[in-house]
Amino acid sequence: FVNWGLFVLIVLAVLLFKSSSNLAAAYGIAVTLDMLITTVLTFFVIRYAWGYPLALCLAATSVFFVVDLAFFSSNLLKLADGGWFPLLIAAGVFTVMLTWKDGRRLLNKKLAADAIDLTSFLEAVFVSPPTRVSGTAVFLTAAPGTVPNAMLHNLKHNKVLHEVNLFVTVVNHEVPWIGMNKRLELEALGHDCWQVVVNYGFKNEPDLPRALQLMTGRGFELDPMSTSYFLSRDTIAPTLSGGMAHWREKLFAQMHLNASGAANFLKLPSNSVVELGSKIEI
Known part of the structure; x- marks a missing residue:
């Protein structure tokens, strides 16, 4: 179901943008935001999972963070030209995932309250x-x-x-x-x-x-x-x-x-x- 859903959405995206050049703005924001998120997650891994000193973690990731942030900020200039598309997808996926997480928490809380x-x-x-x-x-x-x-x-x-x-x-x-x-x-x-x-x-x-x-x-x-x-x-x-x-x-x-x-x-x-x-x- 997920694979077929992705196929349908990809076809709709191609029909909406009509050419690869029109997709360039969307692609740029998607890639640079992914790079930025990866850098942030790297900091949390080496700091809180591997336990390296804070100064070393900041030194190891800050340079990449500044570069990735600069690329992402420059791509935001193309937000109205198609850059909104990956952000809209991300917002939708995030809403669904957060709703499932919060819903499971409420369900488990209700079951625990009624448990015998x-x-x-x-x-x-x-x-x-x-x-x-x-x-x-x-x-x-x-x-x-x-x-x-x-x-x-x-x-x-x-x-x-x-x-x-x-x-x-x-x-x-x-x-x-x-x-x-x-x-x-x-x-x-x-x-x-x-x-x-x-x-x-x-x-x-x-x-x-x-x-x-x-x-x-x-x-x-x-x-x-x-x-x-x-x-x-x-x-x-x-x-x-x-x-x-x-x-x-x-x-x-x-x-x-x-x-x-x-x-x-x-x-x-x-x-x-x-x-x-x-x-x-x-």
């Missing part, structure tokens, strides 16, 4: 337990120790609890690789319920069923044929009293609706996935 402690909830449930059915239920939850919305809806509407219940949180770390020996963190909650944290590096390829097979021999046996994966499919409801402008909340709601599902990302078997929806106001 998992251990206390299970203790209350097993005082008068519902009917237990055979098989394993895997409930995905964003934060360990909280009750997944999918479980609440399953108990409310189906009034049953599986024989074995796994409460799984997938954590993506800011390291390239996490070995299989550190993939799982297990905590027994009693009554055949387990809290599971699955760890991935950003270069690991997520595969939740494969990761859960690592539980074999650690006090638990997972049978893929009798395992069901319960996911919460949240629908965002914008409100006038939210933390963003109303149009940004509507944009985030549409982006969230079109986002790829967790089932495909985690390679869950399609014939074993149960999605239970809920509406969340932000």
Whole structure:
């Protein structure tokens, strides 16, 4: 979708400017601004990531900054002749990215405010337990120790609890690789319920069923044929009293609706996935 979208926008840009000479102003601003941003980011990397002295960082980047700023300033003279085009694209992309970031923050804040402690909830449930059915239920939850919305809806509407219940949180770390020996963190909650944290590096390829097979021999046996994966499919409801402008909340709601599902990302078997929806106001 992104590739085809870029193709359409490129065709529209060519039709709008009609010639490469008309695109020169847009190209100049795009390149010089990219050079300027790279220089600024270089300063932050060598200063705050690598920890070099401030004086050395300023000396290493200030010359490039002055040169890049001079090039960018001179290209601003062509702003009305097509230089506005890359700035308009940048503003649009930045708005979409910032809306997604702020929307996720508001969504997580709302979910955290409404979260129920998992251990206390299970203790209350097993005082008068519902009917237990055979098989394993895997409930995905964003934060360990909280009750997944999918479980609440399953108990409310189906009034049953599986024989074995796994409460799984997938954590993506800011390291390239996490070995299989550190993939799982297990905590027994009693009554055949387990809290599971699955760890991935950003270069690991997520595969939740494969990761859960690592539980074999650690006090638990997972049978893929009798395992069901319960996911919460949240629908965002914008409100006038939210933390963003109303149009940004509507944009985030549409982006969230079109986002790829967790089932495909985690390679869950399609014939074993149960999605239970809920509406969340932000």
